[in-house]
Amino acid sequence: MLGLKQPAQGSYLHIRALQYAALYKGSRIRLAGHALATLITVGLFFGKVPTFFLAAWIPLVSVGQWNAARIDRALAKADHRIMTHSEVRRHSGGVAGAALPWAFALLGFTWFGDPFDGVVLWCLVAMLIAGSALLMSSAPMATFIFALLTGAAAIVYFALHLQIYLVAGVAGFVFTSCYGTIHVSRTFLAAQIAEAGVAEKAEVVSLLLREFEENEADWLWQVDTNRRIRSASPRFAYALGRDAGEIEGISFIKLVAGSAWDSGQFAPSLHDLAERLKRRESFSNLLVQVEVGSGRRWWEISGTPMRDDKGNFVGFRGVGSDVTEQRESSEKIAYLARYDTLTGLPNRLMVTESLKEALRYSEQWRTRCAFLMIDLDRFKAVNDSLGHQIGDQMLAQVSQRLELLATENEMCGRLGGDEFAVVIRDASDRGAVDRFAHKVIDALSQPYVIENNTLYIGASVGSAIGPRDGDSVEMLMRNADLALYRAKDEGGGDHCKFEPTLHAEAEERRKLESALRFATAKDELLLNFQPVVDANSEQVVSFEALVRWQSEEHGFVRPDKFIPLAEDTRLIVPIGEWVLREACRQAVLWPDPIKVAVNVSGEQLLEPGFASCVVRALSDSGLPAQRLEVEVTESIFVRDAQIARQALEEVMALGCSIALDDFGTGYSSLGYLRALRFSTIKVDRSFVQGAAQKSPESLAIINAVVAMAKSLDMTTTAEGVEDAQQAAMIRDMGCTKIQGFYFGRPMPAAEAAVIAERSKTGRVAA
Incomplete structure (x- = not known):
C-alpha cells in the first residue's frame, strides 16, 4: 500500500497506477496552498530574517513544487498502463524535495523571530500536511514523507526551545495524519479491487451471453x-x-x-x-x-x-x-412503473396503490389509516440559484432521510417535483400522525451538505385520516392536499390536519378566483387614494393608489383577501397594469407637482416589458414621468434581484421615482439601498405605532432609518399616523412625509381631486 515493496502480481501493479494517477487531480489545489503559505511566511518573517535567506528560500519552494507537479502530471495517465517501482521512488523524491524547504524554514527562520512566529509557521505547515492528507490520500507514501520531514523539523525546533507540550502536539498531529491517510488509502484500495472484480465478472457474463446468442x-x-x-x-x-x-x-x-x-x-x-x-x-x-x-x-x-x-x-x-x-x-420495467428513478422511492402509482390497500385494511379491521403530503419549503430557491443537478442531489438526500424515519407501518413515496407522501397503514393512535409529521419536519430541516454547499430548506406537512376524512384514495389525497395548502399559507414549516372547514375555504377561494378573472372586464375594480403630506407644511405632496374590489357576486372583498389570491394565480399582472393606467389617468387631473404612488408586485415587476407598460400608461394619460412614483417591497429582490434591478433602472431612466415600502419588516438589506437610487423609504406603520407607545426598539429603528435616508439624500414617509400626537412625534423625529388616517383615509378619485385642489391654498385638515 505504501509502495515500499514491489508487488508480484500484475493486478496490483495496475492498482498502484490507479493510486498515483489520482494525485494529479489535486495538483493545482496543492500548488495554490503552497503559494499561499509561502506568501504568508514571507510576510511573517520579512524584516526579521536576512533578505538573502528569504531570496534563496523562495526559489527552493518554487522549484520543489514545480518538480512535484511535473511528476504528478507525468503520472496523470498511469492508470492506462503498468506503473514501475522506479516511478514510485521518483515521486517520493519529488515530495521530499517539496518538503525540505519547509523543514529548512522551521529550523532556520524561526531563530530570527520570536517563539510565536515559530508557532505560526508550524500552523502553516500543519495546514499543508492536512491538505496533503486529504488530496494525496490515495498514495499515502507522499503524505508520510511530507509529514515526517516537516514534523521532525518542528519537533527539533520546539524541543530546542523547551516547548515540550508543542513537541507532543506536533508528534500527535503527524501520527494522526499518517494514520488517517493509511485508513483512507486502505478504503481506496478496497474499492478499486472490488471494482476490478466486478468488471472481470461482467466481462465473463458478457462472453457467455454472446456465445449463447451466436449458437x-x-x-x-x-x-x-x-x-x-x-x-x-x-x-x-x-x-x-x-x-x-x-x-x-x-x-x-x-x-x-x-x-x-x-x-x-x-x-x-x-x-x-x-x-x-x-x-x-x-x-x-x-x-x-x-x-x-x-x-x-x-x-x-x-x-x-x-x-x-x-x-x-x-x-x-x-x-x-x-x-x-x-x-x-x-422486472426493470415493472420497477420503473412503480418507483421513482431519481430517489428510488415508490412513485405516485405505488403510493396510491398502498393508500388503497391501507383503506381496505382500515375498513376490514375497523382501524384508521393516514395520508401525509409533504412539500419542501424554499426548495425552488435552491434549484434557481445552484441548478437542477444540486436540486436532484438534495431530493435524493430527502428521500434517504424519509426512508430512515419509516417503519413497517409507514411507506414513503415521491409524488413528483418536491412533493413527497407517507402512507401510515395503522393510525389508530391519534397522536402518532402528529408525532411522525413533526419528525419529518425536523429531519428535513437539518442542513444538507452538497458539493461543498451547506444548504437549508424546510418542510410543510398536511395530513388526512382515513376513512374519517375520506373513504377513497382520491378524496383522502385531496383533503391532505388542502391541509398542506393551509400549512404553506400559514408560513410553512408546520403540520396541518385536515378540517371540514378547509373544503369551504377551498370552494370560496375557487369562486373568488373565478370572479376575479373577470373583475377588470366587468369594471368591478376601483381605485381609492390616500394622501401623503409634507411633515412640516402638511400640504399634500402625493396620493397612494389603493385598489378595491366591489364584486357583483361577493360584494366588497377586502384587499388582504383578494391581493394574495391574485399573487398566487398571477392575476396580479393584468390587475397591476389596470391600476397603473387608471392611477395615471386620475393623477393628470391634479395640480402639478402632486405625485401618484402605485404599488407594484414582484410578479408584475419580473414580467418582461414592465418598463414598456409604464411608458404606455404615461403616454396614454399625458402624466409627466416625474409625477409617478413606483412603490416596491424588499421581497422582490429575493426572487430575482438582477431582473428586478434592471426593470427598476429602466423605470428610473424614464424620470419616475422609486419608493421602498415596508422597509425593516422583512428581508432588509443595505445592499438594496446601495444598488438602487430610491427616492423614498417608507417606515412601516408597525414601527410608528410602537414609537407612539414609547417602544425603544421602534424609536431606534425610525431614528436609524431617518438618519440613513438623510445621508443618502432620500426622503422618508411614516405610515399609519392616526392622531396629532403621533404626527408631532414623527415630525420631531425628522421624517419628511406623513401618511395615515389623521390626514385622510383612502378615498374615491373625486374626493382626492378636491383635496388636491384645496392643498394649494392650505393645510390638509385631520
Missing part, C-alpha cells in the same frame, strides 16, 4: 417415466453448464434445483413444474426459476407427454429457452 438459446429436453434425463442434447447440457454424458440419467428437477435440492426449499415455479410432470399433463411456455452452472436463471419451458404405440406413457419431451434477459427487462 441460439433454444434446446430440446427429454425425460423418462421416472423424470430422469434421456438423450440430452448438447445445447441442453450447455444450458445446464454440464457435459451431456454427465447429466444422463439424473433427475430433471435435481439438475435445475441446484442447492435447493438438498434443503427441499424449491422455488414455487419448480414445484409447479414437478407437479405437471407428475400429473403427466402438457404445458406450454411455463416460466421456471432454475439454478444451473451459470447461476440462477429463468427458463421458459414447454413439454408434452410421450406415448408408445400401445398408448403407454414413456416420458416427456419438450423445448426450452433461457429468457433471463427478457425477465430482467420485464
